[in-house]
Amino acid sequence: MKKVIIPEFGISNLKIVEEDPPKPQKYEVLVKIYSVSLNYRDYLTIEGKYNPNYKLPLVPCSDGAGEIVEIGESVQEWKVGDRVIGVFAPDWVDGKAERKEIRNTLGGPNDGTLTQYRIFHKNAIVSLPKNLSYSEAATLPCAGLTAWSSLFVEGNLKPGDTVLVQGTGGVSLAAISLAKSIGATVVATTGNEEKEERLKFLGVDHVINYNRTPNWGKVARSLGSGDGIDHILEVGGAGTLEESIKAIKPFGQISLIGILSGSAGKINLLPVLMQNVRLQGILVGSKNALKDLVTCIEKCEIHPVIDKEFPMESSIEAIEYLKSGSHFGKICIRNF
Numbered sequence: 001m002k003k004v005i006i007p008e009f010g011i012s013n014l015k016i017v018e019e020d021p022p023k024p025q026k027y028e029v030l031v032k033i034y035s036v037s038l039n040y041r042d043y044l045t046i047e048g049k050y051n052p053n054y055k056l057p058l059v060p061c062s063d064g065a066g067e068i069v070e071i072g073e074s075v076q077e078w079k080v081g082d083r084v085i086g087v088f089a090p091d092w093v094d095g096k097a098e099r100k101e102i103r104n105t106l107g108g109p110n111d112g113t114l115t116q117y118r119i120f121h122k123n124a125i126v127s128l129p130k131n132l133s134y135s136e137a138a139t140l141p142c143a144g145l146t147a148w149s150s151l152f153v154e155g156n157l158k159p160g161d162t163v164l165v166q167g168t169g170g171v172s173l174a175a176i177s178l179a180k181s182i183g184a185t186v187v188a189t190t191g192n193e194e195k196e197e198r199l200k201f202l203g204v205d206h207v208i209n210y211n212r213t214p215n216w217g218k219v220a221r222s223l224g225s226g227d228g229i230d231h232i233l234e235v236g237g238a239g240t241l242e243e244s245i246k247a248i249k250p251f252g253q254i255s256l257i258g259i260l261s262g263s264a265g266k267i268n269l270l271p272v273l274m275q276n277v278r279l280q281g282i283l284v285g286s287k288n289a290l291k292d293l294v295t296c297i298e299k300c301e302i303h304p305v306i307d308k309e310f311p312m313e314s315s316i317e318a319i320e321y322l323k324s325g326s327h328f329g330k331i332c333i334r335n336f
Ligand SMILES: NC(=O)c1ccc[n+]([C@@H]2O[C@H](COP(=O)([O-])OP(=O)(O)OC[C@H]3O[C@@H](n4cnc5c(N)ncnc54)[C@H](OP(=O)(O)O)[C@@H]3O)[C@@H](O)[C@H]2O)c1
Pocket: 038, 039, 040, 041, 142, 143, 146, 166, 167, 168, 169, 170, 171, 172, 189, 190, 191, 192, 195, 235, 236, 239, 240, 256, 257, 258, 259, 260, 261, 282, 283, 284, 285, 322, 325, 326, 327, 329
């Protein structure tokens, strides 16, 4: 089988190696991974910017979907042929995680999914939604679940609420579909004119171009109910948080998810406390939250947006493409 490894940090160092597929032990299953979806975290990990202390060589990427091809002798829950996705943080089953339960994540520090076959513990996978292809399903364990946790696990999103997403990456597009599915009003920002039209086509109610309107916070505040946005998915980080604080409604929630514009900066916190704003850090989500997301995806017939698929041999191009930010939705690597 082929697998991609990071022998040394740096995109150009990625390399494919070949070895025999592993054998599942008593409580394990062997999954033939058909598709892997990329997250911004994978790029940071490969560059050594996410955690420079990760032990190398490491198989990158956290998200994969495939089919069980062999099961260990004590596995009752699964059978050969079942279609599954891996769980991002397999030790975090439900509720609020303890520190130790969010330590072992796929694609660093544990080996990830950019491999043709991978062993999973029987409890570290969930069934993929019946209505999705392998690539569509591969977008759920990190990007999809992060959007779900922000809006529903921590955010208690209700029909009629207003949601703001930033940019057109995987987390933001997942949040658009989920928010629209329960009848929320959605505002999206983008820095790209062509993507403005595509956002409207997805059903976004208001689009703001953050290059034409750098102070978009006040504009966003006037949309929806007129009193501000109920939920903001903050993927920009330090460079966008100030605008989000201007846009948020009193008692609204800003989910702190990403750091595309940096992780450190000066922020005026006064409006946060004066308006009872909830700043909620988000780390992906639990296994049970992933199961709930799968149920919702099936029930609401949601299809994640795939921008482009690359073969495994073009993994370096795929990561470079992710880095360029020109994508709209998810980038996947097909393993077969
Ligand atoms: N906390 C968690 O659990 C978690 C989980 C998943 C991801 N994340 C983080 O969330 C962020 C987004 O991840 P992703 O995988 O969705 O990324 P992605 O697919 O790479 O999306 C990036 C998109 O964001 C937009 N963008 C880039 N720079 C921006 C900026 N300064 N301000 C606003 N928008 C900007 C661009 O869209 P336009 O061209 O449309 O502007 C770009 O295409 C990353 O920082 C990632 O590490 C965190």
